[in-house]
């Protein structure tokens with residue numbers, strides 16, 4: 001090997017020629033490759049060592065950078081090689097060239113043979129990275145095993161390929177640019193994915209540095225597998241992007257130094273709170289809390305942070321503009337590689353709207369939509385608490401409030417007016433109790449008052465009496481004045497019950513009692529009431545079947561003409577033959593029938609029975625006999641009542657003038673305008689009309705004049721002490737009034753001869769009463785009438 005240039009350490013076969021092609025020096029790798037001994041090369045010319053494939057003459061100056069040819073080896077055999085001519089630029093005489101030989105695949109010894117003299121070969125083979133040497137043409141001159149592994153290629157095929165082929169199309173040019181940049185500037189680094197023969201991709205960070213082999217400029221490079229780092233980076237990028245784009249507000253605090261200070265907030269946080277990252281970075285997130293608010297939640301958060309644990313809380317915070325919002329907050333610790341909590345990530349959700357919606361739903365579920373009062377559910381909840389508190393010495397009262405005239409108001413004026421009345425009642429009740437008392441509407445016209453922490457019955461009674469009077473005041477709706485009136489049933493607790501159920505039942509019993517006592521009054525529960533209510537309920541249940549079971553009977557109380565003494569008519573009075581209790585008077589069951597609506601079928605039954613009797617009498621030739629029936633307010637309010645009555649009369653072939661309908665004076669005066677209309681329709685039908693209990697209902701004389709009635713019936717209370725000046729005056733006045741209005745006058749409840757004489761003397765037209773006869777069955781009445789029975793008058 002010729003001196004002048006130390007080629008020995010080079011791992012590749014290299015020899016140096018001058019401008020004339022004379023071999024000047026060579027290295028051991030060349031000897032190994034070509035099989036020459038140390039002296040065999042001396043004096044040789046280039047063409048004695050190499051031949052081009054196409055036989056063209058070979059001159060260093062003409063040589064291309066990269067070409068293939070034949071190495072003329074010792075022993076005469078040839079080896080296909082790749083040739084690189086590298087002109088010497090500065091370390092030897094100008095005009096010299098290094099010729100670098102690389103055997104083509106299948107031609108030369110394996111890479112290890114080339115490397116064997118390379119002093120750091122072993123080290124390179126054990127590097128935890130790729131190692132390669134590339135010439136300017138982009139061919140690998142040298143590489144370690146790792147390169148072969150990654151590219152899934154053998155050491156023989158690698159030198160035949162251009163390094164750009166190891167990359168994806170899109171990466172090729174950037175890779176080439178980077179290698180050239182290293183040639184140009186001395187170094188470069190870049191990241192790219194190597195693609196193996198079978199498509200396996202591995203990400204590498206390549207660092208290239210320019211150097212020379214002999215005087216051949218090459219690039220030495222290492223490739224560091226960064227697949228894992230890339231994956232992590234990609235994951236981080238995704239997380240970061242997700243956090244940035246999240247619709248949830250995210251806040252990250254750093255707690256490494258004992259404090260908990262804001263390090264990052266995402267745009268959603270900025271939007272939600274109005275605070276920008278720049279202005280709050282480094283602050284404790286507690287600056288958003290509201291002093292004294294949601295203390296319990298703050299305490300839980302504090303404890304969790306101290307214990308480095310996750311925590312979930314819902315609390316109120318303030319935005320930058322001072323607005324309060326509900327924050328559904330989740331905080332989780334972040335642990336570093338050493339297992340130490342360094343950060344907390346908080347996810348904030350503005351749940352203000354949901355909260356408001358929830359509250360609205362809760363309100364709707366617990367309040368009456370029409371009046372805004374508590375509903376049954378809320379009342380039950382509060383009553384439960386109140387009843388429990390009562391056991392601890394805080395007694396209370398539960399009052400059921402039932403409007404007396406609501407149905408009438410509703411039916412007469414329509415539901416709109418009814419609704420206004422209910423709202424006004426709600427207002428009056430609400431205004432009459434204390435803030436912590438509860439006013440509830442149970443539905444319809446039923447209200448309930450829950451009065452808490454109220455000791456005595458007297459105090460409650462005074463309060464309720466005040467409310468009752470208040471509810472009895474007129475309500476003006478759309479120019480109309482209506483009076484709702486109310487009955488109150490009251491239970492005190494714990495006295496009348498120690499559970500919600502018992503207290504409710506006691507108040508309900510008291511309410512029944514109030515209703516049976518004629519409405520518009522306040523009744524307290526008493527132990528005996530239960531029995532009364534029980535009876536009431538039993539009667540109510542029995543009455544439903546009474547008509548169907550034929551348990552009702554009609555009695556007829558004769559009416560006598562006070563001038564002739566003849567029986568000219570009768571009042572039909574219903575009785576109930578109860579299977580267990582025997583005969584029950586209408587005083588007991590008519591109010592129940594009225595209350596439950598059973599009065600309608602019951603009243604129909606009475607009219608049909610009365611018509612049957614009239615039919616019987618007519619068949620006997622008694623055509624002008626008049627039977628009167630009592631008409632309840634509810635019957636009168638029935639829409640189809642007149643049509644229904646007309647059909648009944650027609651069905652029984654009854655002359656309308658033989659049927660008389662008795663309507664009480666108070667019933668008429670409750671709503672005179674309506675009554676007038678109803679009576680006019682009945683009158684149009686041809687039936688007779690009578691005002692019952694006259695003198696007790698404060699008749700307006702102007703209305704009395706307008707009512708198309710035929711008869712007024714003096715209430716029996718005026719006959720009680722007819723000798724007494726007061727009653728006598730009234731009775732005389734009623735008779736005179738009736739006659740002046742061209743009405744017949746009848747007195748009821750006549751029990752004595754004295755009463756009879758008085759009435760006769762003062763020109764009363766008819767009488768009925770025990771003095772002559774109580775109500776009798778139809779057969780007896782028929783006999784009385786047919787036999788021409790006459791009372792001595």
Ligand SMILES: Nc1nc2c(ncn2[C@@H]2O[C@H](COP(=O)(O)O[C@H]3[C@@H](O)[C@H](n4cnc5c(=O)[nH]c(N)nc54)O[C@@H]3COP(=O)(O)O)[C@@H](O)[C@H]2O)c(=O)[nH]1
Pocket residue numbers: 557571572573574585586587590603606629630631632692693716748749750751768769770771774775
């Ligand atoms: N809607 C309907 N109401 C009805 C019907 N049947 C009866 N009633 C009403 O029930 C009330 C009580 O009736 P009753 O117990 O039958 O009492 C009547 C007579 O028995 C009683 N009377 C008759 N004579 C005398 C007497 O000399 N003394 C005295 N103390 N009482 C007597 O008076 C009642 C008749 O009253 P009135 O109706 O006012 O004429 C009662 O209000 C009935 O109206 C029905 O079918 N439907």
